[in-house]
Amino acid sequence: xxxxxxxxxxxxxxxxxALAAKPSIKQHHIDALxxxxxxxxxxxxxxxxxxxxxxxxxxxxxxxHDIPTEPNRFDKNPHNxxxxxxxxxxMVCHSEHKPSKDIxxxxxxxxxxxxx
Amino acid sequence: MKRREFLTKSxxxxxAMALPFSTTAVASENSWxxxxxxxxxxxxxxxxxxxxxxxxxxxxxILVLEKMETWGGNSAICGGIACMPNTSLQxxxxxxxxxxxxxxxxxxxxxxxxxPELCKTLATQAHTVYDMLIGCGVEFMDKIIRLGGHSxxxxxIPANASGGGIVVPMHKYLLDKGVQFQNRTQVTTLLRDKDxxxxxVAVQEKFDFDTEKFKSEQTYKSRHGVIVATGGWGQDKxxxxxxxxxxxxxxxxxxxxxxxxxIKSLLAVGSLPIMIDMYQLGPWASPDERGAGPASFFAxxxxxxxxxxxxxxxxxxxxxxxxxxxxxxxxxxxxxKGTEEKPNYPFTFCSEATTKRAEGFKGAYRDGAVNKSNxxxxxxxxxxxxxxxxxxxxxxxxxxxxxxxxxxxxPLDRRTELKPPFYSLRLSxxxxxxxxxxxxxxxxxxxxxxxxxxIKGLFAAGEVAGGTHGMDRLGGCSSVDxxxxxxxxxxxxxxxxANA
Numbered sequence: 001x002x003x004x005x006x007x008x009x010x011x012x013x014x015x016x017x018a019l020a021a022k023p024s025i026k027q028h029h030i031d032a033l034x035x036x037x038x039x040x041x042x043x044x045x046x047x048x049x050x051x052x053x054x055x056x057x058x059x060x061x062x063x064x065h066d067i068p069t070e071p072n073r074f075d076k077n078p079h080n081x082x083x084x085x086x087x088x089x090x091m092v093c094h095s096e097h098k099p100s101k102d103i104x105x106x107x108x109x110x111x112x113x114x115x116x
Numbered sequence: 117m118k119r120r121e122f123l124t125k126s127x128x129x130x131x132a133m134a135l136p137f138s139t140t141a142v143a144s145e146n147s148w149x150x151x152x153x154x155x156x157x158x159x160x161x162x163x164x165x166x167x168x169x170x171x172x173x174x175x176x177x178i179l180v181l182e183k184m185e186t187w188g189g190n191s192a193i194c195g196g197i198a199c200m201p202n203t204s205l206q207x208x209x210x211x212x213x214x215x216x217x218x219x220x221x222x223x224x225x226x227x228x229x230x231x232p233e234l235c236k237t238l239a240t241q242a243h244t245v246y247d248m249l250i251g252c253g254v255e256f257m258d259k260i261i262r263l264g265g266h267s268x269x270x271x272x273i274p275a276n277a278s279g280g281g282i283v284v285p286m287h288k289y290l291l292d293k294g295v296q297f298q299n300r301t302q303v304t305t306l307l308r309d310k311d312x313x314x315x316x317v318a319v320q321e322k323f324d325f326d327t328e329k330f331k332s333e334q335t336y337k338s339r340h341g342v343i344v345a346t347g348g349w350g351q352d353k354x355x356x357x358x359x360x361x362x363x364x365x366x367x368x369x370x371x372x373x374x375x376x377x378x379i380k381s382l383l384a385v386g387s388l389p390i391m392i393d394m395y396q397l398g399p400w401a402s403p404d405e406r407g408a409g410p411a412s413f414f415a416x417x418x419x420x421x422x423x424x425x426x427x428x429x430x431x432x433x434x435x436x437x438x439x440x441x442x443x444x445x446x447x448x449x450x451x452x453k454g455t456e457e458k459p460n461y462p463f464t465f466c467s468e469a470t471t472k473r474a475e476g477f478k479g480a481y482r483d484g485a486v487n488k489s490n491x492x493x494x495x496x497x498x499x500x501x502x503x504x505x506x507x508x509x510x511x512x513x514x515x516x517x518x519x520x521x522x523x524x525x526x527p528l529d530r531r532t533e534l535k536p537p538f539y540s541l542r543l544s545x546x547x548x549x550x551x552x553x554x555x556x557x558x559x560x561x562x563x564x565x566x567x568x569x570x571i572k573g574l575f576a577a578g579e580v581a582g583g584t585h586g587m588d589r590l591g592g593c594s595s596v597d598x599x600x601x602x603x604x605x606x607x608x609x610x611x612x613x614a615n616a
């Protein structure tokens with residue numbers, strides 16, 4: 001436990017230091033927020049960086065019901081799916097520092113060209 | 117050294133290897149990171165039903181743990197079909213049925229290997245599941261269909277034709293009741309006190325399934341014992357290969373998280389394994405889609421109103437509504453006639469009228485698993501069958517539709533003439549369900565391998581428990597299994613007090 005904590009602390013320090021490469025921010029967030037977009041916009045917990053909570057997303061974007069998917073030829077509506085409705089966390093599909101990946105395509109043939 | 121001591125001590129070693137920083141398997145008092153009244157491992161049908169009944173029984177502080185990011189495991193991605201005799205919906209449709217008839221069907225499919233009390237418990241309590249689901253806000257279609265091996269139509273289908281239509285309303289109902297849900301939490305060890313009673317779990321928090329990384333290791337106390345509702349291990353290639361080598365090459369229909377972690381933990385604390393090497397193959401599976409998707413749902417209707425053909429003979433080769441093992445084995449025989457260069461996939465097809473009522477048809481047709489043929493010649497060419505033989509098989513079937521006896525004795529609830537355009541699907545069985553698991557009592561108590569008596573504080577429900585279905589199970593019964601025994605496990609745990 002102590003070791004993993006120490007590793008976490010070091011990782012956190014590195015991620016904020018000028019020496020570490022800055023994680024990429026997606027263009028639509030830069031366009032929308034400019035210089036106001038910083039690590040703490042999404043990583044809202046105090047102390048060590050955590051995977052952002054849904055609330056960090058929802059504060060700006062609203063909930064899944066506020067963001068319907070455009071009708072598509074696959075008849076898929078990931079923000080109100082038959083399997084999960086609106087129960088999933090945003091980060092199940094959406095990522096900031098790496099490409100997003102819809103979980104629908106784990107099983108179904110589907111493409112979302114507008115997946116941010 | 118007594119066997120018990122040996123198990124306890126060797127478990128300590130195993131756990132120490134798995135969890136280098138925090139814990140041994142024997143929990144010492146006052147060392148818990150968190151405490152709950154009841155911990156349920158797994159958020160599918162069985163876990164949800166357990167939380168439901170424990171909450172009804174007055175247990176407060178309930179925690180449902182889920183290893184994955186997504187909720188509900190296979191329960192969320194399945195078709196959600198539930199076979200329940202004597203529900204108000206089945207009665208409304210005027211269908212004659214009884215739990216006794218269902219038990220007969222289950223035992224036939226299970227080749228007589230079913231544990232009678234478990235089988236009886238499922239069939240007689242199934243109707244209580246229907247009432248629970250309606251109470252949680254689940255909606256069903258206003259129809260009842262017949263699945264293979266069932267001697268009456270008793271399959272209820274959620275309004276959205278998905279298990280999500282059950283797990284999401286239940287999950288929300290339970291959230292509303294104050295039940296806590298925590299995902300990305302992998303249980304590594306079932307913890308015991310000095311009397312060998314299960315008192316809690318060791319977990320990895322913020323567990324990432326893809327990388328197997330986690331944030332921290334913690335121990336959680338559970339005052340009413342632990343309910344394991346973690347489903348099967350169909351995606352655990354090593355465990356499947358080790359227990360049943362001949363199935364190792366088969367694609368599995370389960371979600372990626374269906375690994376053997378919890379069955380191993382259950383065995384490690386001395387649970388008695390039952391039929392651990394028996395697996396069910398899904399006879400509605402297709403090589404032309406992943407897992408069991410919309411095409412599998414479509415196949416249930418095509419089997420019911422259409423026929424299945426062996427391309428090499430051009431003839432029917434099975435009762436398309438037999439139990440799953442009968443059909444899957446018949447298909448394997450057909451497949452084995454093929455070669456790598458010239459495979460011999462059996463296929464099923466039906467008329468357009470049938471597609472109109474088949475859930476899954478639209479998606480399966482759109483995604484290319486189901487194909488349309490405008491004539492017998494086109495259908496024959498598509499599947500590499502002799503056209504004359506195929507035409508004869510269709511003519512023979514249409515005589516059966518008209519009333520001639522069927523040599524395969526398929527029950528016909530709806531008589532639909534087989535005529536173009538045809539819609540067809542290639543078939544290839546996939547590993548679908550772990551028949552085996554830990555032995556449980558009808559009260560969902562896990563049985564100790566050394567004493568054949570219940571292990572104190574350890575309960576299991578759903579696919580992770582074995583015996584109910586015997587050697588193979590009928591369709592639409594694992595949902596009911598999870599929901600019935602989940603309910604029971606929740607009640608049993610509510611009545612159980614640690615150190616009693």
